[in-house]
Amino acid sequence: MKAFNKITLVIMLISMLVLSACNGDAGNGSAEEKKYEIAGILMQSDVEWFKQIQLGMEKAAKDYDVSLKIGNSNLDLAEESNLIDTYSSQGMDAIVMSAIDSSSSTQAIKRAMEKNVTVINYNTNVTKDVMQYFVGIDNFELGAQAGRILVDYVNEHLNGEAKLGMVTLSMFEVGKDRERGFLSEVEKAPGIEIVSKQDANGPENGMSVAETMIQANPDMNVMWAANGGTTMGVVQGIISKGLQDQIKFFGTDMDVQTGNALLDSSNPYQAVSTQDPEKIGYQSVEAAVKVLKGEEVESEIIVDLDVFTKEDTEKVQQYVEKYSNI
Structure with a gap:
């Protein structure tokens, strides 16, 4: 009888060990999530x-x-x-x-x-x-943000009066949205007159359009461009005419080249409204x-915008240092 009890006890112990091992494997399996x-x-x-x-x-x-x-x-x-x-x-x-x-x-x-x-x-x-x-x-807001920045500059530095040239991007829907947003703010300022508006896309096109606009409007003193691919071309157009002291520029979309322009006190680039x-x-x-x-995920996720200005050199420098080597 004692021998029988010992055998039974051994069998029970073995069974418990097997069950424990199985449970342990099952636990590990359930804990592992699929790597997407x-x-x-x-x-x-x-x-x-x-x-x-x-x-x-x-x-x-x-x-x-x-x-x-x-x-x-x-x-x-x-x-x-x-x-x-x-x-x-x-x-x-x-x-x-x-x-x-x-x-x-x-x-x-x-x-x-x-x-x-x-x-x-x-x-x-x-x-x-x-x-x-x-x-x-929100591309409308990206343009509106640029409009507010430009209006503030005109009020603070130009006594609320300016002759504005707009370099737009109406061939694309995002460009139309940015233009509408920009105008929604600029048109609130009675002292700002839009003297020229032309489309451009790309640096070479931007430079050519800027030079043409400047030639036709010698009293123009502020300019805005709606997209990042065009902004530096417009800036070069201003510089090529030797008018960097007269015409102040406001752009769209930050990059390292824009950052360096903002850090250059002689460059006409004043501020950029940008996405991240x-x-x-x-x-x-x-x-x-x-x-x-x-x-649960929203079907439309709108990412916050950002602004970089000539005055906030520390913020601009941090951006340039972060992205110069990518």
């Missing part, structure tokens, strides 16, 4: 703005412990479509992208969604029937992770 795989698509990987987008994406991927793969469409719709299809076939959980075209980009996005891939659009919109989530800025691409990149990946985890 996210693909980020840039429009132009060699452009400073998108380099900052990538920095933000990479920081979010590290903070949220997800796998991140970066691709570059290089403003090519065929390449963008190929990247989306490739990432979908590879089983990516989400694609974070700035669509090249609001309508032409949608077919590839639809194919991804049909494979249960979450798509987060940042910076640019696509048609509403396709777009699930958007992360970006690093934050946009971060919040885009963050939104993708939250959607994948089943958390």
Whole structure:
């Protein structure tokens, strides 16, 4: 009887050890969460703005412990479509992208969604029937912010009166929004007269347009440009005419070149109304992770704007030092 009891006890102990080991394995398995795989698509990987987008994406991927793969469409719709299809076939959980075209980009996005891939659009919109989530800025407010800065400068330094030249971007919807926002503030100032308004896109075009506007309006003393690709061209146009002391410039979208212009006391660049691409990149990946985890996410996430001025040299210097080597 004692022998039987000993055998029974041994069997019970072995059973308990086996169950304990099984439970331990099960516990570890349930504790391990799926490591999500996210693909980020840039429009132009060699452009400073998108380099900052990538920095933000990479920081979010590290903070949220997800796998991140970066691709570059290089403003090519065929390449963008190929990247989306490739990432979908590879089983990516989400694609974070700035669509090249609001309508032409949608077919590839639809194919991804049909494979249960979450798509987060940042910076640019696509048609509403396709777009699930958007992360970006309010372009009307970006223009309005610039308008307020310019009006304040005119009131403080030019006795409330100015002849204004506007370098616009009406060929794009974002440019129209920025222009409307800018005018919503400038038109409140009775002493500011708009003497010229022309479209430009890119530094060379911006410089040419600025020189033409200056030639036709010799009394012009303030200028504004609606996009970052054009601003430094306009500044060079002012300098080429030797009017950097007469014409003060206000721009859109910060970069290192703009930062150096703001730090140069002889440069006509006074202030820039800007978005924060690093934050946009971060919040885009963050939104993708939250959607994948089943958390509630707003369909439109508006990222805060920023301002850099000639007076705040410390802030400008910090920016230049941070992004000079990306």
